[in-house]
Amino acid sequence: MNQFDPKRYYASKAREQTPGAQTEDGRPALGPVARQVAQQYSRETMSPVMVSGVMRLVELAVPLITGVLLYIFYVGVSTHLFWHYTIVILAGSVLMVILCEFTDCYQMPALRNPTGYLGRILFAWSGTFAALSLTGFFLKISGEFSRFWFGAWYVAGFAALVVLRIVVAQLMRRWARNGTIERRAVIVGGGTNAEHLIRSIEQQPYNDIRICGIFDDRDNRRSPPVVAGYPKLGNIAELVEFARIARIDMLIVSLPMSAEARVLSLLSKLWVLPVDIRLSAHSNHLRFRPRAYSYIGSVPMLDIFDRPINDWDSVAKRLFDIVFSLIGIILFSPVMLATAIAIKLDSKGPVLFRQKRHGFNNEAIEVLKFRSMYAEQCDPTAKNAVTRGDPRVTRVGRFIRKTSIDELPQFFNALFGSLSLVGPRPHAVAAQAHNMLYEEVVDGYFARHRVKPGVTGWAQINGWRGEVDTDEKIRKRTEYDLYYIENWSLWFDLKILLLTPIRLMNTENAY
Known part of the structure; x- marks a missing residue:
C-alpha cells in the first residue's frame, strides 16, 4: 500500500474547521484534513539509523558464516589450527565492517545504490585480506593456513557481500515506496521561507524526508493555505495535538533566526513533544562553524532539541525492561500471590485495579495495581487523591500502599511495553492538585511524557512520592522527571x- 501524500490530498481544502475549535476535554480539535493526515501517519516507521545499524550486524555475519562454512567443508574441524582459523575469520569479519564504516558504505545513499559503492566495498574487503596476510607473514604462521581456503573465502565472501547489498537495495526501494523507512517532518511557519525550505529539501538526492504538512499561527493573508503544494493543517496548538496522533520524527522551524521572539515563543510550546526540533538555517546570512549544523542532504539545520532515548538507546532500554521485569516477576511472585489472597479475603471485588494514566507522548495507557480500596469506592480517574486515613482504603490496602506492594503488578506493564521499569511515574489522566489539573499547575508538564513512564523513577527515590496535596509537590516531581530525561x-x-527498595523504606508520604 502506498504511503499517504498530503501534497496531493485536498490541497485546496487546507482547513475546513473553525479556528479555535476544541474537543470535549478542552484540547485543540484538528480539522478533517489534518486528522486524516495524522491518522495516515500513525504507523511506526523504521529509523534510517536503525536500518544502518542492523546492516552492520548482518554484514558482520555474512563473511563470518562464509568463512566458517568453507572451513568446515574444506579444512575440517579436526585440524589442530581450529582456534587460529576461528580468530582469523572473526578478525576478518570485524575488520571488514570497520573499513566499510570508514568508507561511508553504511550511509543511506550507499545502501540504496550498491553499484555506485561497489569499488569501496571491494577496497574494504581487499584491505581486510591484505591486513590478514601481512599479520600472518610477520607472525610466521601464514604457511600453516590453507591457501585454497583463504582464496575461496576472498571470492565467496565478496560475492556474498555483493548479493546482500543488491537484496538490501531492493528492500530499501520497497520500504521507501510504502513509507516503511523515512523521516517524517512537519514544517513550522509558512510563507516564502517555508517554500524555499521545502524546495531545497525536495531537491536533495536520496532524500528520506517526507513532509507531512505545515503549521502556522498566522492567518491566510500572511501565511498562504498552501505552500509548495503542501497544505497548512492548523496552528501551533493544533500541531501539538497532531503530533500526539501522527508518528512524527522532526519539526523544522522555517522562521529566520532574526525573528528571535517568535522563534522562542514557538519553541516554548513545542519542546514538550518527543521529536527532534530543528531550526532551518538555509536562508540565513549568518553562518556558524560547520560542526554547529546537522544536514538534510546539503540543507543546514541548527539542532534545538533531540528526541530523548531514541534509536539504539531505546532498544537497550527495552531489553533492560524485559530482563529486569522477568527477574522482578520471579522474585516477587510469592509476595504477589499472598497479596492477591489477602485482598480477596479482606473485601469483595477484583484483585487487580486498572487505571487510565498518561503514557508516552501523552497517550492514555492502562496501568495495573493491586486493588487497595473498597470496590464500590474506587476512583479510576484519581480526581480525589487518597489522603491520610482515607475511609475508602481497606485494611490490606493501607499496608500494600504504604509498602508499595500495590505497584508490583506493573512489572507486567513493563514486560509488555506500556511502561518502562524506570521513568517518570505515570499520573492518572484527571489527576488534580487543588482542583487544578497538573498541566495547569506546571508549565511544560507534558514534557515528562517525552519518554515512556516508569514503575519507579528519579523523583520517587528522592522523596517525591505519595500524595500530591500542594502545587510544590507536582512541580518538584516534574523537575526531577525532566532531570532524568535529560541525563538518561x-x-x-x-x-x-x-x-528503589532502600528508599521505599521511607513511608512518610505513602498512605
Missing part, C-alpha cells in the same frame, strides 16, 4: 532500580 543512561536506570 542505562547506568542511571540501574542506579534508580537498585536504590
